[in-house]
Amino acid sequence: MKVPQAGAVAAVIALALTASGCGGNEDDKGTLSIGIKFDQPGIGMRETDGTFTGFDVDVATYVAKELGYKPERIEFKQVYSNDRELLLQYNEVQFVVASYSINEKRMEKVDFAGPYFVAHQDLLTRAGDTSINKPEDLNSKTMCSVTGSTSAENLKKNLAPKAGLLEQSGYSDCLVALQDSRVDAMTTDNAILAGYAARKGNEGKFKLTGQNLSNENYGIGVKKGNKELKRKINDALKKMVADGSWESAVKKNFGENYKYEPAPQITTG
Template identity: 85%
Template sequence: MKVPQAGAVAAVIAIALTASGCVFGDGDQGDGTLAIGIKFDQPGIGMRETDGTFSGFDVDVATYVAKELGYKANKIEFKQVFSNDRELLIQYNEVKFVVASYSINEKRKEKVDFAGPYFVAHQDLLTRAEDRSINKAEDLNSKSLCSVSGSTSAENLRNNLAPKAGLLEMGGYSDCVVALQESRVDAMTTDNSILAGYAARKGNEGKFKLLGQNLSNENYGIGVKKGNKELQRKINDALKKMVADGSWEAAVKKNFGANYKYDPAPAITPVS
């Protein structure tokens, strides 16, 4: 899937905001609510359920941070973000911050600042349960693979791990799961935390398998507007408190299951 040009996306967002009269101040809404960007289609991470409620580790982290910033849960407005528009929604004040399996890297740090990291995931592969032909990343060079446009996982596979793999880039991970189930691709790749959530999702039990390949280290951060050091520090303080009082570990176990092998909470990078 071709990623829209940044200028075109920015123009669309700007026009939409102007037309609706909703140009927000750093994600603070006029009615005292707080806009936070999350994923809507990642079980265990950020999921909009059929009844309109939200679940997942990132949702729990975002809710905890918002509470520390003075916002009760009923004052949070969760907004859907995709991997290729997170920076734009921060830059155009559509959200105050983004908590969306947002891996920290140097390219992204040119456009936004990050609080955290608050979690370490590892890129892995998900295949159909009956497939025995894929056991490691190199096996994908003769296979077809699905990932999401704008994700670090797609870049890593294309550039380093399996450059000859046929790569299908979709708009969301749920699309990749459907493509994998329908045998339109042989595997999908992203962070193990996300893949584990899909594999354990009700209705998917026994259909897929996680290969357990630690193909990269993904440090999840909370994206804030470039230069907003005060907010960055406040979020860091909230994350430290979440770890210290046990809420972080409780959220990990609740959302990923007792058998998920997770790294300890990472050291938070001081704001410079």
Template identity: 85%
Template sequence: MKVPQAGAVAAVIVLALTATGCTGEDEDKGTLSIGIKFDQPGIGLREADGTYTGFDVDVATYVAKELGYKPDRIEFKQVYSNDRELLLQYNEVRFVVASYSINDKRKEKVDFAGPYFVAHQDLMTRAGDTSINKAEDLNSKSLCSVTGSTSAENLKKNLAPKAGLLELASYSDCVVALQDSRVDAMTTDNSILAGYAARKGNEGKFKLTGQTLSNENYGIGVKKGDKDLQGKINDALRKMVKDGSWEAAVKKNFGPDYKYEPAPAVAAVS
């Protein structure tokens, strides 16, 4: 029996590792790819210095730790609302933590761990405006939201059909329009609005009206059929709530005035 030379053995090992690395499993690559939003203060934001902040970032980092990944082994990837399912289906990320509301249509394409947070559609106005206290008050006002958002559709269709609607490319653009008095209010999930209101430089400029115009249960999206990962993430979320890390992350990211609901019960894997 001929004994392989050391160089040949090394080559075989390299080939084996290379083949293993092509499976799409992040564990083999030494990193964990997680999809987050890059443009939502308080939720998921890529700061100017390249760091990441927000409640979803804290949740993702905690879950990664429970899965055995230190922060320096996490690779955050930007996701948009319309490509979250595709990134999971094509293994671009292992899971998505991106203000990702659980609904039946999405559950046809992905599985969800959680929920880990309950948000509600709300309104944000300038701090000194006392004329808007409920959705119907917008019938004689102007409103900003993101183009094609379900929040704007819900308000225009069901709550304030006479409101003037300005649709812009991002919520950041709406914040600027609100600050410059080009609109009277903006609407989306209260968690997102609270993040903008609490952001450094915005303190005292805006206020939330405290509406509950919809219920949004945020979940962590995983590839359809990955029950093992779904179950492990659920265990991590339960632990995060139990040890106080969840509540601490809420208070840190949304400011002291944000009225939040207790952590929702994590659903069983089905």
């Protein structure tokens, strides 16, 4: 049996490596699973054509790029307010960018990168309703929020303890309940509410009452203990602010007239 020369063997090995994509080819990365909201206009929205829009989508896409993933290698998965921690714990997603307010209770279960945005809790009412001008006006009325949201908890505990509460799985369901007069107000972050009010078909139907009921620092959730990923995401967020991409994304998704806070200082390093 003829033994092949060393040079021929080396050539065969090199050819095999090239064909298989070994040695740092981008194909080795596979896909990156990111949790986002699918029903928050301006924040995270799955459009009817299957594309994704919103500020959180732009942030997630930018971070993914800095991690080495092109847009076509991102797999967006829908998350709800009450299952974000579970999806991270069971590795269903690598990180969550979903209007995810940083608080001590959540930090017991997950780690956060950021914050990357500051929103304020507000109320959305029907455009012709003049009976709700402050949180206390909800004491004789019914509000809607999503299950697991901190917004309704804040109102019930501190401002309107006698208010009725309808909890829904998504904000879109709350908006339908508000439009159908089954509730009197919808509460969550002003950025989310503004997105719904400005959505095509909703113009002139709803209004924000202009409350600043809380400061919501949005963070990017990662699995507890994954310090390396948190560091890389923080680096990406700093770069996004520095090169102007952050401000461009804010204006594109919330409109030129939206009064937003400057990019917050990252405090989760």
